[in-house]
Amino acid sequence: MQKINVEEQLNILIRLQALDAQLYRLRKEREAKPKLIEELEARRNEEQAAVKGIEEKSKTNQLKRKQKEMDLQTEEESVKKLSTQLYQIKTNKEYQTMQHEIEGHKADNSLLEDEILAIMEEADSFSKELIKERELFAEAERRLNEDRKKIEGEIAVIDNEIANFESQREELTAQVDKKVLSQYEKVLANREGVALVAVKNHACQGCFINLPPQVINEIRMKDKITVCESCARILYIENDADV
Numbered sequence: 001m002q003k004i005n006v007e008e009q010l011n012i013l014i015r016l017q018a019l020d021a022q023l024y025r026l027r028k029e030r031e032a033k034p035k036l037i038e039e040l041e042a043r044r045n046e047e048q049a050a051v052k053g054i055e056e057k058s059k060t061n062q063l064k065r066k067q068k069e070m071d072l073q074t075e076e077e078s079v080k081k082l083s084t085q086l087y088q089i090k091t092n093k094e095y096q097t098m099q100h101e102i103e104g105h106k107a108d109n110s111l112l113e114d115e116i117l118a119i120m121e122e123a124d125s126f127s128k129e130l131i132k133e134r135e136l137f138a139e140a141e142r143r144l145n146e147d148r149k150k151i152e153g154e155i156a157v158i159d160n161e162i163a164n165f166e167s168q169r170e171e172l173t174a175q176v177d178k179k180v181l182s183q184y185e186k187v188l189a190n191r192e193g194v195a196l197v198a199v200k201n202h203a204c205q206g207c208f209i210n211l212p213p214q215v216i217n218e219i220r221m222k223d224k225i226t227v228c229e230s231c232a233r234i235l236y237i238e239n240d241a242d243v
């Protein structure tokens with residue numbers, strides 16, 4: 001087996017880890033962006049549904065009013081007809097019966113008029129609500145369009161940065177021993193983008209477990225790649241005074 005230069009490999013890994021930390025952060029940021037657009041779309045759709053809901057209620061209200069107005073007209077015609085007939089009546093009893101009937105129709109009319117009034121008041125409040133809801137919808141739509149453009153711009157910037165870091169990464173990984181690289185990348189994937197950590201105060205700076213003296217000695221010897229037994233991250237000494 002070819003002997004690797006541990007110090008040299010670690011120095012490259014330090015630079016690689018710095019790049020990978022940036023890449024990890026950028027990819028997370030990139031991943032979250034479409035969700036922001038989806039949230040804005042959802043809000044816009046909610047407002048749109050609210051407008052539609054009030055429009056439906058308003059339509060029902062108009063139909064109800066039309067129906068009541070027709071009922072009122074029928075009732076009024078009945079009153080008119082009966083009032084004309086009233087003069088042709090001969091007996092007092094018939095007269096009273098018919099007058100009673102007319103009073104009944106008039107009472108119905110009065111109820112219908114009250115109902116129509118209530119329906120008109122309801123229509124008024126629907127109109128006000130509709131104006132408010134349409135404004136909210138327009139605002140949600142405006143925000144969606146503006147922010148979508150902004151977010152798409154940010155995505156383009158992030159994609160560009162990612163591509164940039166990835167090409168730098170390629171140059172670096174070409175200099176890393178294949179076995180070391182595969183070990184590093186496995187930990188990188190399993191440990192949220194942090195595969196290489198320094199030792200400080202006798203502790204792994206990845207999982208903060210205390211490292212036994214022989215592990216620290218092993219790192220100092222630079223004879224092989226040393227990993228934390230607890231989190232499997234590759235360990236190095238950044239500054240001897242910190243250890």
Ligand SMILES: [Zn+2]
Nearest residue numbers: 204207228231
């Ligand atoms: Zn650890």
